[in-house]
Each structure stands twice: as C-alpha cells, then as structure tokens.
Amino acid sequence: MQLRLISFEICPFVQRSIITLRHKGAEFSLELIDLENPPAWFLKVSPLGKVPALEVDGKTWLFESAVINEFLDEITEPCLMPADALERARHRAWIAFGSECIFSQYDLMTAKTQEDFERHLAVITRQLQQLEDQLGDGPYFAGSTLSLVDAAIAPLLMRYQLMNEWHLLYEADEYPKLAAWTQSLLARDDVTKSVPDDFPAQLRAYLIKQGGYGPDTFTQP
Template sequence: MAKFRLISFALCPYVQRAAIVLAEKGVPFERVNIDLANKPDWFLKLSPLGKVPVLVVEQDGREEVLFESAVIAEYLDETLAPQLHPADPLEKARHRAWIEFASATLADIYGYYTAADQRTFEEKRQAIAAKFDRLEQTLGEGPYFAGGRFGLVDAAFAPAFRYFDLFDRITGESPFDGRPKLKAWREALSERASVRGAVAPDYLEALQRFIRGKGSHLASLDLAEAA
C-alpha cells in the first residue's frame, strides 16, 4: 500500500482539504509543517509552485509528488475507498464546479481578513454574503452538500466555514444568520471527525495571531474588541 506524506502550513485551508480527504479514507499519513515565510530548499525542490499542499506518494519503491489540493483530492478519491465523488459523470462535474466555487469563496475570505481599509473590507464582506446566498439557494435538505453523503465538496467548504469561528467572534455578527440551510451545513461539517482533526487544537489562537500580524481592518477590530 502507498505511504503518504503531506507537506503543510498549519493555517492553510487547502492543506485542510487534503487532510480531510485522507482522514475520510482512513489511511495513515505523515504531516510535515513548514514555514511559508521561510520555505526550506527541499520543499522548493518538491513544489513547482512553491505552495502547499504537496502530497508525496511512496509506492512500489518510488516517490511521486502531487501538488494542488483539487488534484490531490481527485487522486485520493480515485485510488482509495470510500468514493466521495458521485459516480454519475454529470453530477461529478457539477460537484467539481462547486469545488471551484469554494476556492473563489476562499479568495474572498483572504481579501476580507487582509483588507487594509474599511471600504475594501466591506466589499469583501458583501462578496462573501453573495456567495453564501447562492449556496443557500443551492443546498437541499442536508446535512451535507449532496444530502446524507459526505463528499469532496464538503471537504472543500469546511475550511472556509472554519474561519468564521473566529470572524464571528471579532465582528459580533455572522453571515450564517438568516441562512438556515447554510448554518446547518456548517454545523454538520464542524462536528465531523475528519474536519475537526484537520487542524491543531490551537488553530483559532494561531489564526488570530496571524491575522493580527497582517495589520488589516479586521485585525484592528479584533484589537479594539480585546481592549
């Protein structure tokens, strides 16, 4: 059986995706955290883009290196049970499209917590709200994206929703309020063992320190709330 080594940054949501899928497959893996601000030479040799996650697959006496979270998730789903993607080609394509939507959501979230001024912060807040409205309209009865079956779309969105465990506390409001299906989905994901285990126990504290270090508008709100 293949051995897996996941090269990681502790706060990276894309790494969380890979870790969630590995956990859902029930396979052991080694996780190696690096400092993205001081990338080691061995990592730069492995990663053509200089980004995480990177999955090193040891099999049949050789090593292969995979990069990009969507590629890693697809490979794991094609080679390891249980299958998390739908079997139907059209439905599978639809799920892939929503995974791209999750990545676009993460891009807005990044802009939200790094926005230097209130105007940009508000623009990103509205962009996230618009995406969440679209999700609310798309979701069914739950508890997961495709109903009772956890899938790769769930693994893609869980790290995005996790940010709001901190954001909601800082701002005193939540974009999940008034969106009952989205709120229930978020809660179902937060209770899943693979999602909980994708980050360290001190994740929220580490994220808070990271955001404060950005000197952003959200960081100023956090410092004001703490004071």
C-alpha cells in the same frame, strides 16, 4: 502506499486534504514548513510554491488540493465523488468555487481599511448566498453522505464560524441551510481534528501579524 503531506498549520487548502485523509482513515505523515521562507527542495516539487504538496511513495509529487483530493479519493474508500459524470463535474465546479471563496475570505481577513473590508464583505455576502442556493435538505452538500465538496468547503465555514464569533458578519438565519451545513460539518471529528487544538489562537496570531483593519476587527477578546 506512503503519503507525506506538506503543510503549514492553518492553511485551509491543506485542511481539505487532511479532512479527506482522516475521513478515509488513511495513514499519512504531515510535515510543516515555513511558507514565507520555504526550503529549496519544496520549490522544486511544488511549481506554484503553494501547499499542499503530496509525496507518494517517496518519489512522485502532486500539488493543488483539488487534484490531491481526487487522487486520494481514487485510491481509498469510501468514494466521495458521484458516479454520474455530469454530477461529478458539478461537484468539481463547486470545489473550484470554494477555492475562490477561500481567497475572498483571506481578502476580508487581511483588509487594510474599513473601505476594503466592506468591499470584500459585499463579495462574500454574494458568495454565501450562492452556496445557500445550492444546498438541499442536507446535512451535507450532496445529501446524507460526505463528499469532496464538503471537504473543500469545511475549512471556509470553520473560519467563518470563528470570524462571526469575533465580529458579526452575518446572522445565521440569513443563510439557514448554510448554518445547518456548518453545524453538521463542525460536529465531525474528521473536520474538527483537521486543525491544531489551538487553531483559533493561531488564526488570531496570524491575523495580527498581517496588520491592517482586519486584525483590529477579528482579534478582540
């Protein structure tokens, strides 16, 4: 099966699918586009105009990272979703929650004023606590093995790790399980190699381009 993933380099939603593909050792090609000026063909295959989009065998297109990841999980080993229907539904719910967290993270990174920044930070503080409360003994969301929840949340935690280095948002000991989860994920090659080698620099450049309070906060050396 031929898989072509459409992306731009620092998209967290695309990163979810790259983590899944790399973890499973699946062969795929990656095509980068300018999402601010997408080619006409892309808008035809991605009705929402968002990445990722996945072309399968040169004829069928899928969009939305959660849908793509479940498809990938069904066609490759090992399975990253629980066998139990109720637990599988719970995982889907937390994957959806992870999407909301990524949107909140973007709002924080691109906040235009200190007031907006602090308002978004309050939302994020609540979300981080909600994630903390869901975690067990680890090292991953569901225990000893990686799941699609981990693939969905890893991009979020990778960015928070960087953002916290650039500008302290929270102390690690405020969320000890979350901190341990972050370290477990960032120790994995399938996570760290799901972004370009110069990812921190690219993320800083992106924030500078957005303008506003966030870049002043997160892009200082």
